[in-house]
Amino acid sequence: MIRPAIRLRRRRRDDSGTVLIIALIVVTTVALVTGALLSHSGAAMSATVALQGVADRSYAADAAAQVAINDLRLGGKAPGITAPDPDGDGPAERSDWVYTDAGDGAGCFGLDGSAARDVLRLDGVASDAGSAARVECTKVAGTGLYGSGGGVEQNAQNTFPRALTAFGGDISYDGGGLLQIRGGMKASSAITVKKYRQTVLYWPWILQSFSPATLATSRAGEPVRRCTGDSFTTPVTCPLSDGGGAGAPVVADALTDLTARPLRDPSSVTASGGVCAFEPGYYDNATTLSNKVNSCSTSWFKPGLYYFDFQNELSEALGNGLMGGDNVWRITGNRTVIGGTRPPGNPTAIPGACVSPLSDHTAAGVRFVFGGNSRMQADVPVSASTWIRYNETPKVELCGSYSATEPPVVVQQQTNGAAAPTTATTPTSVTAPPTTVSGTGSTPAFANATQAALDPGNTAAGAATWTSTAVGQKAALALSGFGPSTAPPAGSVLRKATLSLALTAPSTGVKVTPSAGGTTGTTATLTGSGDVDVTSLLAAAVHDGTLAAAGPSAALAFTATAVGQKVTVDSASLRLDYYAPNVHAGSLPVGGDPLLKVYYPWISGYPGNWPRFVVNGAIYARNGDVSLEFGLTLGTAYFGPMVSMRGGVAARSIDLIGGQWGRYGYPLASIPDLGVGVGNLSTVVDLKVYVCAEAASCASGGRHALTVRVKITDPAYGDDELPEAGNRRIQVLSWAEQ
Structure with missing residues (x-):
């Protein structure tokens, strides 16, 4: 019984299986290490391939963004760009075109047929990888040609919903060539267009336009809509009323009584340094006001509220010898009229003679309120011998006050108040x-x-x-x-x-x-x-x-x-x-004299002395009309009267007579684009770059690889000058890879 046990112990102390175990451990370890090495090598190779793809996309996106930025700089001179020709002036203007959101129907990259082109497709932008790219361009709100000044906010409260609104009648254009309205229009009755034709006063012949009359309207980010009339006698009814924006503008009266509105006597104004300075207050004598303004080379209406409620017609009817003439303040002759805060240096060149609420949020301007049947007119005097006196060209610029909560109204007809007295009124x-x-x-x-x-x-x-x-x-x-x-x-x-x-x-x-x-x-x-x-x-x-x-x-x-x-x-x-003086509701008969009439007819003035009437703010006349006549284009001839209402016009009816004219960015009527502006010389766009790897084209889809914000600034626009293609300052504000 003892020996088997001894034998068993001896067998357990034997080393005969150790080598096999060690071999198995070595084989397992080598297998594990080799597998790890092989796995790491595969991951490194995959990462290398992935990084190469990222680099290819990045290069493609960068290249596409650079091409898009260069196209924005070159405009009509860039290859593949189809530029608009809004005036019909031919290729020269098309080659000089640049994108400023000018209301010409073009997008960032010109036109695609007749539609705005805001997408740039770049096939084969990265040839080694066979990638394509697409750049989508969006203008930043508030910037562009109709953007406001730096830090000036335009919103639905302080901006009219459209450039032209007719409360109770027509908007009619009687002219030749293209007339641009920026910001839309709406008439309660109709919008009509026909060619200009008129028997010239004192001359036995007829003046007429050789070009059809085309009325064009556009809003920010929307295509241009046009309507053309080619008849001298039968106007075309145009479907140009837009539903954009809110309803008709409503402007609250600035006056409820004449408290703190002292009576002013224009005849007491004296010139100082060549300038006649007028104070805010109540003016009731149109004849005296007209005579004083037209005797001064420059008249400056200081910032504040002016109430014009002329009593000339009442006094004349009563025969009391107090006043004579009618209730029209007339600005005529070679005179300059400025309303609002004057910039440093007191310039008199128009535009730019007063601080505009569209460019400066601190602007303090004028508000001209008209009561009763009082009205205002700027005109070039007519002579029996020469028809137009070329050297007597009025120049007017009025600026309103900036507010974030209400429009900068410059000319306003009083809506509420007592009825203006007549000889039948009980005194x-x-x-x-x-x-x-x-x-x-x-x-x-x-x-x-x-x-x-x-x-x-x-x-x-x-x-x-x-x-x-x-x-x-x-x-x-x-x-x-x-x-x-x-x-x-x-x-x-x-x-x-x-x-x-x-x-x-x-x-x-x-x-x-x-x-x-x-x-x-x-x-x-x-x-x-x-x-x-x-x-x-x-x-x-x-x-x-x-x-x-x-x-x-x-x-x-x-x-x-x-x-x-x-x-x-x-x-x-x-x-x-x-x-007694009172605040009288403004009321003018339908078909009678308009509240505001600007009469700068054909060939009035000459180069360097063109008539001007610029309103940096809004015009509001619920019970009165506005009539603007501003020169005429005959074929390719150009005559330079300039009329520009830069905050919108809302009146009972609006008559427009003339043709294409004016300075770039100063159409007949416009409203500023909503948003916070950076000045009307600068346009800011966002460029989103999509890359389609290993694809022949990138019309849709692709990977969003890059977002770039770019600011494009043009030199200052002078009279009859356009921005220059290629001469634009480019600033990259952000460059964010996605």
């Missing part, structure tokens, strides 16, 4: 007795010559009496202080002023002067009770607010021709019937 009436009565100078003396005796309201005081005791004796009674306790406010228009005397006497001379001690006045002769009309005598004092409490004076004089002649003066009073 306000005040009556005043004299406050001072004196019989000094009478021989014998006047009896009972007291204020109480002559007060119509005091019947118990008796009358002032005088009886002659000899031939040649004189009776004199001086009355003064007829000023009413509540005097008519400054700006009142006197309908009638009457001195009423209740007396019994032989022929008595009466002389009324505007103030005590005056020498010039109205005289009359009375033989009994009667009235003396002193309207023309007192109209100016009532209007100017100078009818003081001392009031006018009246002197009664009588010379006795017999003994015992008697004079009895029972009462005396002055009655004033007048129309």
